[in-house]
Amino acid sequence: MLSKRLIACLDVRDGHLAKSVKFVNTRNIGDPVAKAREYYLDGLDELVFYDITASSEGRRIMLDVVEAVARQVFIPLSVGGGVASVAHATDLRLAGAEKINVNSAAVRRPALIAECADAIGNQNIVLSMDIRRAPATADIPSGYEIVVNGGRQPTGLDARQWALEGERLGAGELVVNSIDADGTRAGYELRLTRMLSEAVRVPVVASGGAGEPAHLHEVLTEGKADAALVASMVHYGHYTVSGLKRHLHARGVKMRMSW
Amino acid sequence: MVVIVDYDAGNLMSVHRACRQVGLAAEIASEPERIRAAERIIFPGVGAAGSAMRSLCASGAARALVDAFHRGTPMLGICLGLQIALDRSEEADTTTLGMVPGEVRRFRLADPALKVPHMGWNAVRVVRSHPVLAGIEEGDEFYFVHAYYPRPSAGADVLAETSYEGPFCSALGRGNFVATQFHPEKSGRKGLDLLERFGAWDGTC
Numbered sequence: 001m002l003s004k005r006l007i008a009c010l011d012v013r014d015g016h017l018a019k020s021v022k023f024v025n026t027r028n029i030g031d032p033v034a035k036a037r038e039y040y041l042d043g044l045d046e047l048v049f050y051d052i053t054a055s056s057e058g059r060r061i062m063l064d065v066v067e068a069v070a071r072q073v074f075i076p077l078s079v080g081g082g083v084a085s086v087a088h089a090t091d092l093r094l095a096g097a098e099k100i101n102v103n104s105a106a107v108r109r110p111a112l113i114a115e116c117a118d119a120i121g122n123q124n125i126v127l128s129m130d131i132r133r134a135p136a137t138a139d140i141p142s143g144y145e146i147v148v149n150g151g152r153q154p155t156g157l158d159a160r161q162w163a164l165e166g167e168r169l170g171a172g173e174l175v176v177n178s179i180d181a182d183g184t185r186a187g188y189e190l191r192l193t194r195m196l197s198e199a200v201r202v203p204v205v206a207s208g209g210a211g212e213p214a215h216l217h218e219v220l221t222e223g224k225a226d227a228a229l230v231a232s233m234v235h236y237g238h239y240t241v242s243g244l245k246r247h248l249h250a251r252g253v254k255m256r257m258s259w
Numbered sequence: 260m261v262v263i264v265d266y267d268a269g270n271l272m273s274v275h276r277a278c279r280q281v282g283l284a285a286e287i288a289s290e291p292e293r294i295r296a297a298e299r300i301i302f303p304g305v306g307a308a309g310s311a312m313r314s315l316c317a318s319g320a321a322r323a324l325v326d327a328f329h330r331g332t333p334m335l336g337i338c339l340g341l342q343i344a345l346d347r348s349e350e351a352d353t354t355t356l357g358m359v360p361g362e363v364r365r366f367r368l369a370d371p372a373l374k375v376p377h378m379g380w381n382a383v384r385v386v387r388s389h390p391v392l393a394g395i396e397e398g399d400e401f402y403f404v405h406a407y408y409p410r411p412s413a414g415a416d417v418l419a420e421t422s423y424e425g426p427f428c429s430a431l432g433r434g435n436f437v438a439t440q441f442h443p444e445k446s447g448r449k450g451l452d453l454l455e456r457f458g459a460w461d462g463t464c
Binding site: 001002003005040043045070071072074075076093094096098121122123124172173201202203226227256257258259 | 270272273276277280305306371374375376377378379380381396398399400402404422423444445446447448449450451
């Protein structure tokens, strides 16, 4: 059987590693290439780079970072942040990214998902969704709304409907990122993750809120996620990749334990 | 020199980078004469069997690959490169190279919780020893991404199995051709070790 995946997310701003709380107050916390290598050697299953740079100069630095990481890290590498065209996705792929995450640009123009799926294959196009709790209404029946632009702007899109639409358009995987939980270290949004995982047939990655190993365990079991994404838990040295995997493995979650 | 066969089927740079990491000199090429002259060949690929076959036939690479196989050149197929070596694929009902007897089928799983493609890390159990797979231990996992799986006709060609609802063939070999359904270039140290062993393999087993 497939193992559950532990994914580390590195937010990169102008070539440096950054970490935010609820998507604001970002600060630099180190060299992304060194971090990527450290996690890889410690048994990480997959790596995600999120480009939170706005400038085109920053975008070029990002390509260099991806290339430098791809030269020494031999696990799947995923990149997102500001991808709005097949050309940008292709540049990132040539630099060494396996999977491309699309987010706000796909909300503005859903055809982007289908275009990328055609160009680079369904399995390589990931729909990343930033989601916030909202009062359940006729438009937002699930009680969860898609937000864009770093979590600031509501869209009126229902999270469950958008997940199904993304799958239909050809996304091979979904990242479910709870803005409410992001950076709180109080645990993933279990109800949301489970709802979306049960709604689609593609793998679901849980993101936002991990603070202790038990949170990963609950989202991979109760939350029905295929993979758990962590950031600050490992970036600040409170936990190690191998330590988290051992914790999960010891509690019966199937993990890759030799590398 | 290893020739990595280019036929517009996915990102070959990751295979190239992994070769470089284990000290294997490699070049990416699609010309039939370079494939025929190669010391050893890696035949990678992600994508659809139909368009891959069209591209291979149009460039003459298909013929060159089969020639190299019959001449004894050590060859490693990866993912779609494995599937295309069989006789035919259910994917768009495609006739493929026929270097290894067998066919390729789509996963049809009874359990609705299991997702297709089969994507992620899964255990590879060696069922017949082979120099390129030597060193894979019980429980070692490799990275997979695929919706179709190989069914070689001859049981003796099956080198390793992996379980996804039921067992399927995840590595096969016949003579100087060896192939993995998983991606050694994305499977960490264990995958790099496999590439390194391929680099040292003389094509016999």
